Amino acid sequence: MTQQGYAECLAAQGGRLVEIANAAERTPGDWQRQIPECPGWDLEGLIGHCAGVWTFVGSSIAAGGPVDRDSIIQPDCTLAQWHADALDRLVAELTARQPSDPLWSFNPRDQTVGFWLRRMANEATMHRWDAESAFDGTPARIDPGAAVDGIDELFDFFLPVRQPNVFAGNGETIHLHANDADGEWVITRTPDGIEVERAHRKSDVAARGPAQNLLLFVWGRLGPERLETFGKDELLTEWQQLVRI
Numbered sequence: 001m002t003q004q005g006y007a008e009c010l011a012a013q014g015g016r017l018v019e020i021a022n023a024a025e026r027t028p029g030d031w032q033r034q035i036p037e038c039p040g041w042d043l044e045g046l047i048g049h050c051a052g053v054w055t056f057v058g059s060s061i062a063a064g065g066p067v068d069r070d071s072i073i074q075p076d077c078t079l080a081q082w083h084a085d086a087l088d089r090l091v092a093e094l095t096a097r098q099p100s101d102p103l104w105s106f107n108p109r110d111q112t113v114g115f116w117l118r119r120m121a122n123e124a125t126m127h128r129w130d131a132e133s134a135f136d137g138t139p140a141r142i143d144p145g146a147a148v149d150g151i152d153e154l155f156d157f158f159l160p161v162r163q164p165n166v167f168a169g170n171g172e173t174i175h176l177h178a179n180d181a182d183g184e185w186v187i188t189r190t191p192d193g194i195e196v197e198r199a200h201r202k203s204d205v206a207a208r209g210p211a212q213n214l215l216l217f218v219w220g221r222l223g224p225e226r227l228e229t230f231g232k233d234e235l236l237t238e239w240q241q242l243v244r245i
Helices: 003-026 028-032 043-063 079-095 113-133 144-162 211-218 233-242
Strands: 173-178 184-190 193-197 205-209 228-231
Touching: 003 028, 003 043, 003 079, 003 113, 028 043, 043 079, 043 113, 079 113, 113 144, 144 173, 144 184, 144 193, 144 211, 173 211, 173 233, 205 211, 205 233, 211 233, 228 233
Parallel strands: 173 205
Antiparallel strands: 173 184, 184 193, 205 228
């Protein structure tokens, strides 16, 4: 996505989270709704997590460096209000700057505003899906382009920087193929971690499906049974067990 696209995605997906939180304030029992694909997490915990993330990132941007996470507590207002205010501040801080402006981030490979635009857009997208999944019915679809970008971000940042050895192996390969967007990846397990190519190549196992389902699989929200698979399915099961973001 473009940087403008990230900003629009953050505002839209975050705005939907605001709607859900506001509705929960009117029906307090909704706060205890469980997030089906995140055992032990309810809607209150999810919105609290998002409010804390928006506050931490917005405050760190304003300060020019990371603020103390222990200093982030809910102010004297409702959870829904904290969440909405923190999101508004975050969007304002990000859109007041150029994507290429230098800025601290916890990604040593990308110390720019653009990193945070992407990270926060993908954070809001995933957690909007989480929040909607707590209610009866099917969450609104994640846009295929946004889903592809979320997969790319996992391979660009989270695994190599935050969990470099979590899926180490001995040359086994996984091919992921989106059938509704331009997205294909070949994952090779090495003793030092994974190597990822944007490619179409025969692998030990292939998994094909909508980009949304691939995103939800690699992020641990859905199992491989929601994908069309060919080959050694046990590699997909192992991914699901080991890769937890």
